[in-house]
Amino acid sequence: MEIRRFLKNKVSFFGFLLVTLIIITAILSPLISPYDPLEQHMVKRFSKPSAEFFGGTDRYGRDIFSRTLWGTRISLVVGFSATAIGAILGTVLGLIAGYTKGHLSKGIMWLTDVFMSFPTMVLAIIVVVAFGPGNQNVVLAIGLAFTPRFIRLARASTLSVSEQVFIEASRATGQSSVGIIGKHVLPNIAGDIIVMSTLWIATAIRLEASLSFLGLGTQPPTPSWGNMIREGMLYFMRAPWLSLVPGAGIFFTVIGFNMLGDGMRDVLDPKLRGRLT
Amino acid sequence: MKYRLSFSFSIVVITLVLIPGLVFSASSQLAEEQVWRWGHHTSDLDTLDPAFAVPDMTYSAGNGVLNGLVRLKPGTLDFDKLEGDLAESWEVSKDGLVYTFHLRKGVQWHKGYGEFTAEDVKYTFDRLKNPELGSPYAAKYLIIDQVEVLDKYTVQIILKAPSSFFIMDQVLAYQAGMIVCKKQGEEIGLKKMGVDIIGTGPFMVEDYKAKEKITFVKKPNYFRGAPILDRLEMYFMPNVASRTMAFIKGDLDAIYGERESYWVDDVKKTKTVIVDAVPLGSGAELNFNMTKKPLDNIKVRKALAMTADRKVFREFFGDIWAEMTAPVPPSYYATLPKDQTPEELLYQGDVQTAKKLLAEAGYKDGFKMMAYTTDKPYYKAILEICQNLWKPLGVELEIRVVDHTTFHANIRKDMNHVVVYYAGRAPVADSFLTQFYYSKSAIGQKTQVTNFSHYGTVDADGDGKIDSVDDLIEAARGELNQQKQKEMYYKAQLEILRDIPAKPLHELTKVIARHNWFDPGVEIKGLMIFGYPLEKARILKH
């Protein structure tokens, strides 16, 4: 039922299509890339986009198009896993903070406030500098930086759901807290979390780029859209394609996830259901 | 004691790059506003204290403020024609131990700090040597036994041992050789001075804004005559893209350039831009950490060295590149000439030979290595290119890009298998050999400097004996006969090449750029600092 409704919605359908395409690209990148993304063609450095090199080449003569395709993997992995860390940690803590009353709840929210006052970027930088560079640490850094924001959201949603009559009723019938959370609260707040996640996946991809800008992102020679753009900036006036092609990668991914998120939101939101069916 | 430096490299570069700079005539009119704006590549300037002038920003910015005793003619690297700066003349005793300097009279310190005298010279060198100060240059000045003030305008420096390079390396108006004001030093106490330093130079520090800019105003009673520029504004702009844009737009008169042939080509597309790609360059070497397996094996090092192909780097760096085949950069004194280097010590080989060597060493299928690097493009590029060149050998090089502080800390904790290091030092063989191949400079020693390969402390060629050129380095430094000295240096370099603790790759020029309306007042043939001579510089109408 819901899937059909979801696919009927033009926005979500297009978003779904785009995201699927991106995921397929990520999976198939070894097969569809015309070149090895790491192979250096020194004599063909800074080639303009052409039939030989669709996206031109970079300063080592590496094929930008192939690198961008491969970069899809890194960016998606970073985007998904960082957001997953933030969403899972944040939802669990947020549920606890929202559903229970007392010191635990207060303590969680207090710590959340503490971490909310660190700029995301600064928090991420501190984690990367402390643990060293590398993709795992970038994921960890971004995930941790996201967590307080998910706690906030999960708590707020939980609070509003908890006040509803059917939860009160379940409580009265003597169901366990875990049962109520699992059966009633979680499904009701899942929409909010998923919608927010899609937006933060895009943010995570951008943050990875920003960390790369500061020299702390994905390590060479592995291509990520972030470090490709960063390198491209050096030659912005000579070879704009160096940053434009991976920039396009980010652009379509962000649009895709946004549309998907919006579509899911519309479908999952109980209040809109009436209008959709 | 004078030396001819081989600057064939510089001459080529000058001819290529400088000719357009000479086009404009002296009759060009001065602009009304004589303010010079410079974009620098660092995000800040922490000090102008010459005792701590290690980062290029520090000694480059301080150049208009301070003077030394002796200097190169502005815009040249002509060590044959050193001229007096704060000293009018100097002489050396026969045994090479006593240097007497006759100082200029009537030179005034900035901002009412009185007249410059011999006391200031004594203070400067005593301060440098003092371990309490913690100057990174202290070790270099320990060669001074004592400094004696003979009278107000005469000072004598007595060395513990003769050194052919004392004037060039320790006295020259460059880095720690700048003379500071005793009165100011005593006011502050024995610690690092800030940016508000008192000097004798043509410009005085006016204002400093952290992470933004530092400004200078002219000193009208500068001893060589008042400068034409009224003010200098130096902006801290670490981002290359926006620094370059601000320069091309004309908001900046000159900038610190990027060491990339393509960057040079790009900015030259703007008609008014002149790029000065000149010596003194920085020599790049690929240091193999011989305390780490399998780099302790000379066959492995040979295989890696011969596949790290210099031709690829020439392709990459273009006009700013010069081949470096000896452990001492080509534009330095007493570098081993290429034509006196046996073919096999040039380490130019193919993958097949290298593979055979690896197989003999027991690494038929290759091995893994790791290297930290900073984000500077010309550092990272070497490793990324080597990573690619070594792949056919089965050698996997993991690169970890970290911030500058971490990089310098990590390579000094022996974390890298290979260390890429660029260095610009006093242009004599002694400086490079001492810092990179002398046993006491090895990482892990109490006196460690930048000997990342640990040469001189380990058995490099596998014959059971420690290989070292310490004796040669020490003997050559004290040798006053130039011919004999050169021979010793050649011998040391051949020895090092045979043991191949590091592969010399190339020397890159300095790269700075300006608009043609900024006239430095002298021809730019070579620079010790990343910046222009300013005492005669002017802004033309544009």
Added chain:
Amino acid sequence: MVTFILRRLLLTIPTILVVVTVVFFSVRGLGGDPAMAILGDRATPEALEVLRERLGLNQPLWKQYTSFLWDLAHGNLGRDLRTDQPVAELFKRAVPYTIDLAIWATVIGILIGVPAGILAALKWNTPLDFFGRFVGILGFSFPTFYLSILLLFIFSLTLGWFPMIGGGELSDLVDRAYHLFLPALSLGLIKSAFVMRLTRSSMLNVLHEDYVTTARSKGLRERVVIYKHALRNSLIPVVTMISLYLAVTIGGSIEVEIVFNRPGLGKFLIGAIQERNYPIIQSGLVVLSVLIVIVNLITDLSYALIDPRIKYD
């Protein structure tokens, strides 16, 4: 009202204390060595040792921690390890630029995001909705530094409309605004995407609430329904989110400050992390958290303006 503000401010003291503690210990776990950052790459181990001693870096951690707290309690933010300048002096100049940037980025974000969000919600699932959302996403699709460089390239280099260096003189408001426009636009465009989405979704929620339906059924004109009932209520989460995203905005200001060569707190922080300049990192984050606490307080107070049902006592 006054007691509410006072109580809130008092409550922030332990929060800031935790921030300080976390920061103090985590920056010391960063590895690297401030002495090395100061003396540079040619320092000998002996020289480093002398400097560490003088900077007090050899003292036991708890001693450094308590003396830092003691100083902080007395309003002393410490001294820059590299230049020995008082950190308070540095921040006095940098913080106004960061506040400028954060405020105007937010204003631009609201000016673009709220109307776009409302429009998208009202014209839900129509081409106008898609168009509004597309425009909203545009600014959001570029990494901050990339968008900044694009803007700099188009408006400063090619068109020559805006300056490229610095943040203008603090005392000269016109100059300051002139230097502020492009940086604020880069951050504002990104922020507008957040605001647009939020406004749209919040508006959609509210449009289907009972009281809106009731208002409609009472025969109130659509415009009245939207402005009097729907908009007010839908703005509450938007206001909350805007204050929550402040930390994100300030994070983004690091890149903007670097690209536009502006002074500011973000630049100090990233520089200090790279140099392991402990006093600046510590005090910088304290200043930031105080700023953010103040903004959150203002946000809470502003609910009263939007929603008369909320009262403070």
